Amino acid sequence: MILVVAEHANGRLSKSTAEMVAAATTLKREGPIAALVLGSGVNAIANEAAQMVEQVLVADRPELAEYDAELWAAAVCQIASEGGAHTVLISGSRGGREFSPRVAVKLGAALLEDVIQLRHNEEATTAERYTYLSRVTEKIETKSPVVVITVKPGAFPAAAPTGKSAEQFDVDLELPARRIQVTGRLKEKGTRISLSEADAVVSGGRGVGNSEGFTKLVEGLADQLGAAVGATRALVDAGWRPYSEQVGQTGKTVQPKAYIALGISGAVQHLSGMNKSQYIVAINKDPDAPIFKIADCGVVGDVGQIVPALIEELKKT
Amino acid sequence: MRILIVLRQVLDAEETVRVKNGVVDLESSKLVMDAMDEYGVEQAIRLREGGAAEEVVVLAIGSERVQDALRTALAMGADRAIHVVSAEMLDPLAVSKVVAQTAQEEKIELILTGGQQADWDSHALGPATAERLGWPQATWTSALEIQNGVAIGKHDGDEGSESFRVSLPLVVTTQQGLNEPRYPTVPNIMKARKKELRQETLDRYQVAPTIRVLSAEIQVKTRMRKIIDGKDASSAAAQLVEFLRNEARVIA
Numbered sequence: 372m373i374l375v376v377a378e379h380a381n382g383r384l385s386k387s388t389a390e391m392v393a394a395a396t397t398l399k400r401e402g403p404i405a406a407l408v409l410g411s412g413v414n415a416i417a418n419e420a421a422q423m424v425e426q427v428l429v430a431d432r433p434e435l436a437e438y439d440a441e442l443w444a445a446a447v448c449q450i451a452s453e454g455g456a457h458t459v460l461i462s463g464s465r466g467g468r469e470f471s472p473r474v475a476v477k478l479g480a481a482l483l484e485d486v487i488q489l490r491h492n493e494e495a496t497t498a499e500r501y502t503y504l505s506r507v508t509e510k511i512e513t514k515s516p517v518v519v520i521t522v523k524p525g526a527f528p529a530a531a532p533t534g535k536s537a538e539q540f541d542v543d544l545e546l547p548a549r550r551i552q553v554t555g556r557l558k559e560k561g562t563r564i565s566l567s568e569a570d571a572v573v574s575g576g577r578g579v580g581n582s583e584g585f586t587k588l589v590e591g592l593a594d595q596l597g598a599a600v601g602a603t604r605a606l607v608d609a610g611w612r613p614y615s616e617q618v619g620q621t622g623k624t625v626q627p628k629a630y631i632a633l634g635i636s637g638a639v640q641h642l643s644g645m646n647k648s649q650y651i652v653a654i655n656k657d658p659d660a661p662i663f664k665i666a667d668c669g670v671v672g673d674v675g676q677i678v679p680a681l682i683e684e685l686k687k688t
Numbered sequence: 689m690r691i692l693i694v695l696r697q698v699l700d701a702e703e704t705v706r707v708k709n710g711v712v713d714l715e716s717s718k719l720v721m722d723a724m725d726e727y728g729v730e731q732a733i734r735l736r737e738g739g740a741a742e743e744v745v746v747l748a749i750g751s752e753r754v755q756d757a758l759r760t761a762l763a764m765g766a767d768r769a770i771h772v773v774s775a776e777m778l779d780p781l782a783v784s785k786v787v788a789q790t791a792q793e794e795k796i797e798l799i800l801t802g803g804q805q806a807d808w809d810s811h812a813l814g815p816a817t818a819e820r821l822g823w824p825q826a827t828w829t830s831a832l833e834i835q836n837g838v839a840i841g842k843h844d845g846d847e848g849s850e851s852f853r854v855s856l857p858l859v860v861t862t863q864q865g866l867n868e869p870r871y872p873t874v875p876n877i878m879k880a881r882k883k884e885l886r887q888e889t890l891d892r893y894q895v896a897p898t899i900r901v902l903s904a905e906i907q908v909k910t911r912m913r914k915i916i917d918g919k920d921a922s923s924a925a926a927q928l929v930e931f932l933r934n935e936a937r938v939i940a
């Protein structure tokens with residue numbers, strides 16, 4: 372059995388779940404593809420998952436209302452062992468990447484992190500992944516009989532619904548006690564389209580001048596394009612923008628059709644979060660800014676002049 | 689209370705990555721302590737300075753070269769260092785076994801390591817170590833204090849940040865914002881030379897890597913690198929619209 376740990380947020384199945392199902396399919400291995408849904412009040416989510424896989428395992432328990440790495444690892448390990456899963460797929464989100472190593476240790480399995488491509492032949496599972504701040508693509512192999520894999524969001528095309536509704540099974544779990552006590556939550560929910568799902572991303576760096584400049588130039592252009600908004604760490608550190616908008620090594624990784632960088636120098640830590648974008652556009656007043664090396668279209672100029680002109684030009688169309 | 693920090697030595701961010709015969713070649717490149725681990729060293733020293741910890745131990749696994757990172761940490765203020773000598777490339781799950789055993793031998797109550805390693809772009813070391821020890825974990829931590837054996841802090845998740853409380857022992861992975869790492873001063877670099885740096889051999893830990901790297905490739909997407917002079921803003925804007933419409937196709 373291939374076990375896909377369904378990811379969901381705000382009562383809906385995340386796109387990453389359909390992507391993991393697609394990744395599971397590329398392995399072409401024996402046994403059913405099963406989805407495991409963990410949570411509280413997850414009926415609708417389980418029904419959604421049933422459209423995609425051959426079996427749905429549901430643990431609907433009040434203790435699982437909020438995610439916790441140790442609870443999730445214990446639940447996944449138990450279900451994977453009972454079902455004799457040879458492969459466990461987990462989303463390459465923050466949460467997935469922090470509980471998956473615990474699952475791998477518990478199962479005595481190998482861990483393939485953040486994969487963008489997967490194959491299985493005879494005894495080996497091979498995968499591709501980005502390393503060295505997304506500058507290198509490595510092919511890795513494991514011969515471990517049990518493999519835990521985290522799947523990079525956006526790397527696989529989402530699996531289409533099967534047109535059937537798979538059988539659902541309620542599962543019993545022995546859960547450990549929660550040890551981390553959460554004393555406060557600061558949810559950063561934007562009103563815009565999310566960075567990981569947008570076709571176009573407009574990002575700003577220190578070159579936008581100040582927080583008002585960001586609103587006028589970056590958000591102004593994003594509004595015209597229906598794009599998501601991103602920022603460099605310099606702006607997050609300065610408190611101009613929330614961390615949820617940070618693109619790069621320690622922020623989000625994006626892969627839109629068009630990435631538009633305004634007043635961004637192009638430090639490797641920033642590039643690692645956006646260098647797989649299909650097209651990169653940069654506006655920077657310094658002709659030697661490193662961002663131009665990876666730009667498809669660059670304008671050497673002042674964002675304060677170019678961007679308002681661009682917004683005007685877009686309004687005309 | 690004794691703190692252990694696991695250090696990784698990685699390619700300096702300014703350096704170009706080189707691949708030779710299908711593997712990343714670091715032989716002639718400048719290596720530095722992973723910036724994410726510097727946050728850990730700094731935080732541990734602050735906890736000791738504030739009286740919450742008695743001793744700060746740093747650990748690195750790798751060739752002789754990792755001693756540079758250990759010496760840097762000692763110069764920042766760590767008390768002693770352990771170097772587990774290994775010539776082979778170990779995957780994070782294998783490394784976590786060395787870390788967990790060291791934590792037990794050294795009677796550690798708090799382990800700090802980078803939220804993500806800049807070489808393998810991996811997040812696994814902290815959580816895998818926590819699981820081996822049966823400890824809880826706080827990942828991507830941007831604030832941390834210790835009061836009477838309880839860790840109080842803030843960390844980042846998928847939907848924003850959370851404040852937390854948890855009793856020690858604990859594994860913490862670091863995140864930007866935790867602190868501003870100090871630079872080692874010259875007198876402290878001199879002092880660090882006299883601090884204990886113990887070597888251990890890998891065979892003590894019975895690690896067996898489960899992953900093999902088959903090949904590495906630098907895939908740089910060919911970029912069009914069309915450069916527009918922005919002196920005439922409206923002409924540049926028109927050319928940009930044309931690009932977004934006909935090349936990138938993100939506008940109708």
Ligand SMILES: Cc1cc2nc3c(=O)[nH]c(=O)nc-3n(C[C@H](O)[C@H](O)[C@H](O)COP(=O)(O)OP(=O)(O)OC[C@H]3O[C@@H](n4cnc5c(N)ncnc54)[C@H](O)[C@@H]3O)c2cc1C
Pocket residue numbers: 575576577578579602603604605606617618619620621622623633634635636637638639640641644654655656657660672673674675723724864
């Ligand atoms: C461990 C670690 C992790 C990191 N993680 C990240 C990360 O996730 N994301 C990230 O972004 N960074 C990250 N960084 C920081 C990174 O190294 C850079 O410092 C940062 O990306 C720089 O941001 P910037 O481009 O906005 O600023 P700068 O480098 O200061 O660049 C500003 C640019 O704006 C241009 N400019 C100025 N005025 C104008 C104008 N009027 N018109 C047009 N252009 C103008 C300048 O020519 C310059 O190129 C990390 C660093 C470390 C050490």
Ligand SMILES: Nc1ncnc2c1ncn2[C@@H]1O[C@H](COP(=O)(O)O)[C@@H](O)[C@H]1O
Pocket residue numbers: 505506639642646661664665702703704705908909
């Ligand atoms: N497509 C790219 N993605 C990420 N980094 C890049 C890319 N192209 C160049 N770089 C980096 O930019 C710097 C200068 O590259 P070069 O122009 O090849 O000398 C090096 O650190 C490269 O690693």
